[in-house]
Amino acid sequence: MSSGALRYPKVGSKKALGRSGPTTPQTDTMVPSRLQGDHRVSAFHASPAGSHAAGAGPGYAELHAGRSTAPAAGLPVSVTCGICRADSFTVLYPAGVAQLNQIVQCKQCGLMYANPRKNADHIELETRSGEWDFAAVNPQRYEKEQLQIRDYATTRALLNRLHPARGKVVEVGCSCGFQLDAFLKDGWEVLGIEPDRSAARQATNKVGIPTVNSTLESARLPTECADAVLMLHVIEHVPDPVGTLREIFRVLKPGGHLVLETPRYDTLMYRVLGRRERSLSCDGHIFFFTTETLRKAYALAGFELEKLEYVGRTLTLDRLAYNVGVIAKSAFLQRVVSSMSRRLLLQKLSVTVNLRDMQRLCLRKPPSEAVRGAPGGPA
Numbered sequence: 001m002s003s004g005a006l007r008y009p010k011v012g013s014k015k016a017l018g019r020s021g022p023t024t025p026q027t028d029t030m031v032p033s034r035l036q037g038d039h040r041v042s043a044f045h046a047s048p049a050g051s052h053a054a055g056a057g058p059g060y061a062e063l064h065a066g067r068s069t070a071p072a073a074g075l076p077v078s079v080t081c082g083i084c085r086a087d088s089f090t091v092l093y094p095a096g097v098a099q100l101n102q103i104v105q106c107k108q109c110g111l112m113y114a115n116p117r118k119n120a121d122h123i124e125l126e127t128r129s130g131e132w133d134f135a136a137v138n139p140q141r142y143e144k145e146q147l148q149i150r151d152y153a154t155t156r157a158l159l160n161r162l163h164p165a166r167g168k169v170v171e172v173g174c175s176c177g178f179q180l181d182a183f184l185k186d187g188w189e190v191l192g193i194e195p196d197r198s199a200a201r202q203a204t205n206k207v208g209i210p211t212v213n214s215t216l217e218s219a220r221l222p223t224e225c226a227d228a229v230l231m232l233h234v235i236e237h238v239p240d241p242v243g244t245l246r247e248i249f250r251v252l253k254p255g256g257h258l259v260l261e262t263p264r265y266d267t268l269m270y271r272v273l274g275r276r277e278r279s280l281s282c283d284g285h286i287f288f289f290t291t292e293t294l295r296k297a298y299a300l301a302g303f304e305l306e307k308l309e310y311v312g313r314t315l316t317l318d319r320l321a322y323n324v325g326v327i328a329k330s331a332f333l334q335r336v337v338s339s340m341s342r343r344l345l346l347q348k349l350s351v352t353v354n355l356r357d358m359q360r361l362c363l364r365k366p367p368s369e370a371v372r373g374a375p376g377g378p379a
């Protein structure tokens with residue numbers, strides 16, 4: 001997609017108004033038939049409204065820190081820094097250069113973020129209405145997700161070693177549930193959190209994973225209910241990354257682990273490609289972490305580092321070719337490459353590309369004695 005053509009919809013246009021409907025978060029818990037009636041599943045599920053423990057995440061309307069108010073969903077809002085809340089920044093890429101949003105860098109802590117950016121209320125509004133068959137509508141992403149299970153084999157091995165008795169694992173943004181299915185087979189009790197309704201239905205009905213169809217904050221999980229949490233390629237999308245990390249900290253048992261993965265922007269490749277860097281051009285990405293800014297974010301939430309790796313991922317050859325089109329910022333090249341790769345059956349061939357352009361962290365919630373000193377207040 002050529003980002004040069006992407007602009008915010010004009011105020012008053014049909015698209016800008018978005019879908020009308022309640023903004024109150026709803027939570028649907030979906031339990032696969034094979035697990036219905038299993039008492040371990042209900043005990044692990046979302047607590048009823050009202051039993052939400054103190055310190056849990058705020059609603060989306062409250063998530064816009066600083067000077068933003070709450071305009072209609074889908075309209076751009078100005079926001080302060082997601083880590084230090086400073087309102088002083090350098091513009092790195094004006095709107096339409098790297099992606100739809102303008103990308104800035106905080107002068108105080110160095111965080112790169114989209115500002116102004118599309119109001120994050122769209123996360124609840126736009127993803128909850130999908131009733132379609134995910135695999136049929138989005139076959140490329142479906143294939144990619146299945147393929148990428150192998151990229152996390154070492155993560156499963158690490159968590160299996162850290163938790164020899166297994167326990168409960170929650171995946172924030174579980175999509176179709178393939179990753180949790182692999183954990184289920186390793187003996188873990190699993191729960192998926194997925195705001196996209198079509199993906200959540202896929203996870204529940206086709207893959208057999210109990211799934212809460214909401215954001216993490218709206219899921220209102222019980223305090224200290226999980227031994228491990230996975231959040232892979234999600235933190236760059238959420239409106240308040242430190243708030244989300246604090247919510248995971250609350251949900252984890254003392255001594256529990258969070259595995260977090262996100263692109264990084266302290267690579268040679270990013271310095272060379274700049275605005276052409278592939279993950280920068282994804283309009284859904286609103287935070288862009290370096291190793292150092294991500295360290296600041298997780299330390300604010302109280303986490304300690306267990307392990308840090310720089311990783312790449314497994315791609316089909318057609319996806320790899322498509323990414324070349326993204327980097328070239330050419331819609332024409334993407335179309336040509338796409339049609340050629342389908343003809344050459346490149347989607348059947350996969351390769352593992354380790355560009356070390358992503359950071360995968362295993363973080364630890366300190367055991368109970370150490371938790372008392374952890375920072376709890378707002379940044």
Ligand SMILES: [Zn+2]
Pocket residue numbers: 081082083084085086106107108109110111
């Ligand atoms: Zn900052």
